[in-house]
Amino acid sequence: MQKVIIIKYAELFLKGKNKGYFEQAFFVNIERALKGFKHTLRSPSGRYIVADFEEAEEEGILNALKKVFGAHTIAAGYETSSDLEDIFEAAKLLAPESGTFKVVSHRGDKKYPLNSIEISREIGGKILEAFPCLTVDVHSPQHVIRVDIRENGAALVSGKEEAGAGGMPVGTGGKGLLLISGGIDSPVAGYMMAKRGMKVDCLHFHSYPYTNEQAKEKVVDLAKILSGYTLGTKLNVVSVTHIQEKIHENCAPELMITLLRRFMYRIAERYAKKIGAQCLITGESLGQVASQGMTSSNAVVKDLPVLRPLVGFDKNEIIERSVKIGAYETSILPFEDCCTVFLPDFPAIRPKLSAIEKEEEKLNVEELIEEALSTLEVISL
Secondary structure (H helix, E strand, O other), X not given: OEEEEEEEEOHHHHHHHHHHHHXXXXXXXXXXXOOOOOOEEEXXXXXXXXXXXXXXXXXXXXXXXXXOOOEEEEEEEEEXXXXXXXXXXXXXXXXXXXXXXXXXEXXXXXXXXXXXXXXXXXXHHHHHHHOOOEEEOOOOOOEEEEEEEOOOOEEEEEOOOEEOOOOEXXXXXXXXXXXXXXXXXXXXXXXXXXXXXXXXXXXEXXXXXXXXXHHHHHHHHHHHHHHHHHOOOEEEEEEOHHHHHHHHHHOOXXXXXXXXXXXHHHHHHHHHHHHOOOEEEOOOOOOOOHHHOOOOOOOOOOOOXXXXXXXXXXXXXXHHHHHHHOOHHHHOXXXXXXXXXXXXXXXXXXXXXXXXXXXXXXXXXXXXXXXXXXXXXXXXX
16 A cells, blocks of 8 residues: 555546647646645556655645646545555544444446446445444535555555646646736736646837836735746846837827736847747736727737737636736736826727827837847746
């Protein structure tokens, strides 16, 4: 009998002949998440088994695994032979002394002499004999003991299954560049795309000295939180101070935020191509603020799709997800980002494209973009 952690994957079983590619990516991501923990990892027939770990590190390993996209459930348990007595000995270690329970069995080995119902009945009966204060409740039990008979002659016995992160393994869904601010929305947007298997790098625009170093460190902290789910990310930081100053000096104030966003999109698209990203990702939610209306969005992006995973969400829905991923308390720290610099009293809600382009004619767009890219700083997290 050996103490193990058992991981079952989520959508990977739908991948047909390509399943092996996704399974290997999932295996690699689990190993990356467990870097620093003593362990071994095996993947027999659709199960991923973490073994040979220090008992004192079990909770840390479980917490790390909960952030690995692709996992459906995670459970601590035991690996033993498929002999009923050995299974019972493992089940005894997981059984409560009182309350209600049931045994749920799965028979991967179809040649095993007992079917799933018979396995549950045999193990459940032995547990009742060992723990007289227990009762069986097959509908709403307080405790569940799971028995999984594998094809290799082994059995996996576990108790409570905890929900995994779901989704697809990071790296199987291409690469995107997230426009990350210091707010609530963009880290959630990055999380949601990583959950669909996308590798996510980040691009942040700052306006030093109008914004301070604390504002930048806040974004670094948010990117670190996101990197726990993306298994590493690069935070690319670009200054747009000179762009904001030129817009403030030369352009209509009500269009300032729209003009700045259009510069951000241009810079982001150019840099995304350079690093091999296949799309841009933003935390925009339709109509949440004036500059996020359809008219003033991303008309300047010509070659890459712009993904907005939060587009139909309201603020409360986004906050719920921010709390869930552990980013909310950092996101609400009171440090200003670049979009608050030179903020007009009444930004245009539905600006006409012709008016926007007329204002841009007052600026040397290409020169300003090149100057911004020359300030690039790359932080690996």
